[in-house]
Amino acid sequence: MSVEQALTIADLKEQARRRVPKMFFEYADSGAWTEGTYRANEEDFHKVKLRQRVLVDMTNRSLASEMIGEKVSMPVAIAPTGFTGMQHADGEMLAAQAAEEFGVPFTLSTMSICSIEDVRSVTSKPFWFQLYVMQDRDFVLNLIDRAKAAGCSALVLTLDLQILGQRHKDLRNGLSAPPRFTPKHLWQMATRPFWCLDMLGTKRRTFGNIVGHAKGVGDLASLSSWTSEQFDPQLSWKDIEWIRERWGGKLILKGILDEEDARMSLGSGADAIIVSNHGGRQLDGAASSISMLPRIVDAVGDQMEVHLDGGIRSGQDVLKALCYGAKGTYIGRPFLYGLGAGGKAGVRRTLEIIRKELDITMALCGERDVKNLSRNNLLKDV
Numbered sequence: 292m293s294v295e296q297a298l299t300i301a302d303l304k305e306q307a308r309r310r311v312p313k314m315f316f317e318y319a320d321s322g323a324w325t326e327g328t329y330r331a332n333e334e335d336f337h338k339v340k341l342r343q344r345v346l347v348d349m350t351n352r353s354l355a356s357e358m359i360g361e362k363v364s365m366p367v368a369i370a371p372t373g374f375t376g377m378q379h380a381d382g383e384m385l386a387a388q389a390a391e392e393f394g395v396p397f398t399l400s401t402m403s404i405c406s407i408e409d410v411r412s413v414t415s416k417p418f419w420f421q422l423y424v425m426q427d428r429d430f431v432l433n434l435i436d437r438a439k440a441a442g443c444s445a446l447v448l449t450l451d452l453q454i455l456g457q458r459h460k461d462l463r464n465g466l467s468a469p470p471r472f473t474p475k476h477l478w479q480m481a482t483r484p485f486w487c488l489d490m491l492g493t494k495r496r497t498f499g500n501i502v503g504h505a506k507g508v509g510d511l512a513s514l515s516s517w518t519s520e521q522f523d524p525q526l527s528w529k530d531i532e533w534i535r536e537r538w539g540g541k542l543i544l545k546g547i548l549d550e551e552d553a554r555m556s557l558g559s560g561a562d563a564i565i566v567s568n569h570g571g572r573q574l575d576g577a578a579s580s581i582s583m584l585p586r587i588v589d590a591v592g593d594q595m596e597v598h599l600d601g602g603i604r605s606g607q608d609v610l611k612a613l614c615y616g617a618k619g620t621y622i623g624r625p626f627l628y629g630l631g632a633g634g635k636a637g638v639r640r641t642l643e644i645i646r647k648e649l650d651i652t653m654a655l656c657g658e659r660d661v662k663n664l665s666r667n668n669l670l671k672d673v
């Protein structure tokens with residue numbers, strides 16, 4: 292089956308499973324501890340029921356909208372994900388190109404394989420950059436400056452990873468970038484020859500934003516100890532101020548899952564918050580993103596844009612989030628599966644699938660403009 296034949300995100304996931312070495316496929320398809328929150332993110336979307344309407348003019352439908360003042364062909368951005376260049380060679384560059392051609396924002400992770408400059412070199416419109424705050428403040432300031440120099444149009448500051456949630460699969464798989472050459476890892480790669488061939492054709496196999504930029508990080512061993520020690524456990528609301536000042540552009544706070552935190556973010560000067568639990572990869576046992584969305588939207592009112600990620604596997608899920616008041620959504624695993632399955636064409640396919648599902652669902656709900664969706668299109672709260 293080619294990526295063009297995939298009809299659902301689940302089809303792309305199965306294709307990716309067959310193409311990507313186990314340790315990297317499972318890095319995407321995993322959550323913290325019991326993976327309960329990871330599952331709830333998807334399951335809770337199914338509890339939201341849509342209002343079917345009939346005899347409504349369905350011509351001239353539009354999915355075009357805006358996220359933080361930027362025009363988007365549909366309100367679905369690519370979420371920042373680490374190791375993306377390990378799902379497919381040069382993964383971040385390919386995904387950024389697919390997103391640009393589709394007219395949706397691409398967010399590059401601090402923990403990407405391709406660097407900010409790599410992605411800049413293959414795109415012509417600004418992309419967004421996600422920042423993890425490290426204890427090495429010189430490194431962080433430099434990273435912000437590099438994102439500015441590359442013309443990034445938004446900084447996405449991740450707040451929910453001051454320490455790393457435990458994901459059992461990664462520990463069992465001995466995940467690293469580049470992969471180690473133990474018999475187990477060699478076997479995983481040998482059984483994925485197309486992935487290997489693509490990977491042999493690129494020099495980008497480790498964390499491009501870090502190696503060569505952080506002091507004392509030269510080889511794999513120094514890199515892994517640097518990253519595990521570097522996330523700043525003391526990050527606080529006060530830090531947002533210096534980050535915002537240094538950055539000087541649009542700022543999005545990622546990882547808000549609580550009404551009180553949402554209200555606190557109102558004073559931060561940020562342009563938007565992302566309701567997110569990191570795709571169930573951090574606090575297992577936390578509520579699903581979609582179940583928290585309505586009350587967070589109510590808590591901030593129209594004082595700030597609210598976005599959502601976590602569990603979106605179809606255009607229907609996007610629509611449900613928009614009905615609850617999200618101005619934008621993000622997809623993590625759906626684009627990673629597309630990328631793993633077929634590189635740039637696979638990411639394009641992911642976006643096409645979601646667009647089609649969103650469009651048809653909107654029409655059958657009796658709406659023609661994505662900007663008009665509201666709780667009125669839903670039957671009941673989750």
Ligand SMILES: Cc1cc2nc3c(=O)[nH]c(=O)nc-3n(C[C@H](O)[C@H](O)[C@H](O)COP(=O)(O)O)c2cc1C
Nearest residue numbers: 319370371372373400449569570601602622623624
């Ligand atoms: C493999 C993987 C790596 C991720 N890496 C990052 C990261 O580097 N920075 C970040 O802010 N979020 C990261 N996330 C979280 C995503 O940005 C997003 O919140 C999550 O994937 C949304 O859930 P979904 O995968 O169900 O769409 C990662 C998620 C996945 C699946």
